[in-house]
Amino acid sequence: MWRIWITRIIAAIAFIALLFAAQQVLSLTINDYVVQIIILAGINIILAVSLNLINGVNGQFSLGHAGFMAIGAYTGGVFSYYFAPQLSLPPSLQMLYTVIVAGAFAALAGWLVGLPSLRLRGDYLAIVTLGFGEITRVIIMTINEVGGARGMIGLPLLTDFVWVFGLMALCLLSMRNIAASALGRAMQAVREDEIAAEASGINTTQTKVWAFVISSMWAGIAGALLVHYNQSAHPDTFNFIGSVMIVIMVVLGGLGSITGAAIAAVLLTLLENLLRSASGAILVAVVLACCISALLWQRWREDKSTFAPTAMWQWIGISLLMLGGVIALSIFGSAWLATNISALRYVILALILIITMLLRPQGLMGRKEWGWHSIPFLNKRMARETTEFESADQNIEGAI
Amino acid sequence: MEILQQCINGLSLGAIYALIALGYTMVYGVMKLINFAHGDIYMLGAYAGIFAAGWLGVQTAITSQGHPVWWTVIAVFLFAMIACALAGVIMERCAYRPLRHQPRLAALITAIGVSMLLEYGGQAVFSPDPRSFPALISDVSIINTGNFRLSLIQVVIIAIALILMIGLQFIIMRTKIGSAMRAVSMDHTAAVLMGINTNAVIAFTFAIGSALAGAGGVLNSIYTPKVDPLMGLMVGIKAFVAAVLGGIGSVPGAVLGGLLMGFAETGVVAVGKSEYRDAIAFAILILVLLLRPAGILGKSTAEKV
Numbered sequence: 001m002w003r004i005w006i007t008r009i010i011a012a013i014a015f016i017a018l019l020f021a022a023q024q025v026l027s028l029t030i031n032d033y034v035v036q037i038i039i040l041a042g043i044n045i046i047l048a049v050s051l052n053l054i055n056g057v058n059g060q061f062s063l064g065h066a067g068f069m070a071i072g073a074y075t076g077g078v079f080s081y082y083f084a085p086q087l088s089l090p091p092s093l094q095m096l097y098t099v100i101v102a103g104a105f106a107a108l109a110g111w112l113v114g115l116p117s118l119r120l121r122g123d124y125l126a127i128v129t130l131g132f133g134e135i136t137r138v139i140i141m142t143i144n145e146v147g148g149a150r151g152m153i154g155l156p157l158l159t160d161f162v163w164v165f166g167l168m169a170l171c172l173l174s175m176r177n178i179a180a181s182a183l184g185r186a187m188q189a190v191r192e193d194e195i196a197a198e199a200s201g202i203n204t205t206q207t208k209v210w211a212f213v214i215s216s217m218w219a220g221i222a223g224a225l226l227v228h229y230n231q232s233a234h235p236d237t238f239n240f241i242g243s244v245m246i247v248i249m250v251v252l253g254g255l256g257s258i259t260g261a262a263i264a265a266v267l268l269t270l271l272e273n274l275l276r277s278a279s280g281a282i283l284v285a286v287v288l289a290c291c292i293s294a295l296l297w298q299r300w301r302e303d304k305s306t307f308a309p310t311a312m313w314q315w316i317g318i319s320l321l322m323l324g325g326v327i328a329l330s331i332f333g334s335a336w337l338a339t340n341i342s343a344l345r346y347v348i349l350a351l352i353l354i355i356t357m358l359l360r361p362q363g364l365m366g367r368k369e370w371g372w373h374s375i376p377f378l379n380k381r382m383a384r385e386t387t388e389f390e391s392a393d394q395n396i397e398g399a400i
Numbered sequence: 401m402e403i404l405q406q407c408i409n410g411l412s413l414g415a416i417y418a419l420i421a422l423g424y425t426m427v428y429g430v431m432k433l434i435n436f437a438h439g440d441i442y443m444l445g446a447y448a449g450i451f452a453a454g455w456l457g458v459q460t461a462i463t464s465q466g467h468p469v470w471w472t473v474i475a476v477f478l479f480a481m482i483a484c485a486l487a488g489v490i491m492e493r494c495a496y497r498p499l500r501h502q503p504r505l506a507a508l509i510t511a512i513g514v515s516m517l518l519e520y521g522g523q524a525v526f527s528p529d530p531r532s533f534p535a536l537i538s539d540v541s542i543i544n545t546g547n548f549r550l551s552l553i554q555v556v557i558i559a560i561a562l563i564l565m566i567g568l569q570f571i572i573m574r575t576k577i578g579s580a581m582r583a584v585s586m587d588h589t590a591a592v593l594m595g596i597n598t599n600a601v602i603a604f605t606f607a608i609g610s611a612l613a614g615a616g617g618v619l620n621s622i623y624t625p626k627v628d629p630l631m632g633l634m635v636g637i638k639a640f641v642a643a644v645l646g647g648i649g650s651v652p653g654a655v656l657g658g659l660l661m662g663f664a665e666t667g668v669v670a671v672g673k674s675e676y677r678d679a680i681a682f683a684i685l686i687l688v689l690l691l692r693p694a695g696i697l698g699k700s701t702a703e704k705v
Binding site for chain 2 (some may be wrong): 061119120128132141142245247346350357
């Protein structure tokens, strides 16, 4: 037993050393803008993977992730702004305490929200969590000590590359282990059939509350990381669209897949930055049109009987229409694109959400995970076991 | 007198919420879907009203001696309602019908996407800056006793809402398509077996619900003449809360819930806590879901395996 722990501790130390080295290399070679995108991607990965625990693994539907994030961000901010200076701590310890405070308060909020919401399911839970997020924001806006509607400024810069990616790795690791634990299996059982799970002796209430507590704890930590990177906190960061963005990440990645959520989080961070210019928007539109065309093609190929000539013409028609649209947009619409880019960014993100649900509801990854076992020559026995497991998993897929 | 004034204000606001809540409750009845984009249909209705008023040449306060030109008012309402009905049918056909046999969560996620698409698409097309709605009905008082005032606008809002609700009640209770709607909301499969064209019924439900939301959009814009692409989000959520409060799926419940929401919101503003006027909706929602999840007029059903 102790041998495993020694290996784990060595691995952790090696990983942290690697992070410090990477930070040094990054600060020397890459400009600040790229580093900023990388750090935001790391924070988004924590958010998406943690929401995946509620929405993907446990099959509930939370629309208030930004609310938990806000609680972590503001409690962490209050701690580092009002209390930490009196303790005169070194920055790393200060950040550690901030993260712990943020995570603890957000977890408490998750428990408080999760407890009464258990009686609700599906769409009602979505609305209640949405309401919780909005109420949190309204309450924050009325508290003058944290800046009210103007936001809180002057927070210390505590977040750096090492903190974000160290905590991200911890988050991914914990989510992976939870999914494989008895609790994670119970969560999946609740997702598949709540009544059957209850009949099998699973305490469904407790399972759902645990999902909320763990997930909101990580959301709070991500919130604290974000505001101590921006050095300011603003209530509008944590609004309804903020929650929807995290939902888009989870849905695009595939509800229930940790790696899927992480990949989608990186993709959406990149996309948000691409969608700051008209040329980027046209590029995204081209890629999106190609994806729609390919997905439609695949959809009609799968069902041979309906792939009649009419469907073929439909496919050609839709593809040509999209092609024409993109060309027209790039020739005539670049001025309009440039002036309305901040709205069009969300239009494209909304289209991605709708198209994912209509044409590929399982998202990028379905419920599959990417890991060492995905590289066959690395661990043949492990790969064989997981493929068996995955094929069994695919049989029950289709619920989502 | 103060209380009576607040009651009148609450009644006119509540009538608007009730109109929008009717659409939520009808769609939930036939499809078991919370149509997140319903509030944005309301926004489209307000914009359709602006355009219709522009084409008809109604500028601010065109009426002489404060009398509204009734045919323009009716034309603006009809145009907004027809435009919204079309938008609702297109939305159902493109976004929700392909997901009819998928889990309910898939349709809900799509509805969130459609809502976001309409809001930010609206920003891109109509520009994000708020526009002012032309004064279709000028702001004259019918009764004014110093501390109590009943304006023509409030009377028109309550009257139009009442007419539309009576019309809806007639459609649902007395016509063939109405009884088909009730049949689909009772049992979808049985309705199919009885030879009801459920696709047509659901499309019709979307058309009616969206038309009511469009009318609500014009009414609210007459009341508070500021129109912007994101206006539907909060009102949509409040109307949804109204539908849940009255018992989702129940038509009289939606009206009752809408009126109660209107009174609650005016009450919060009257007490002087107007920064909480949006939060009160969620507080009511959470209380209802905890104390009586089926709503005031809804029937609680046991879950069957």
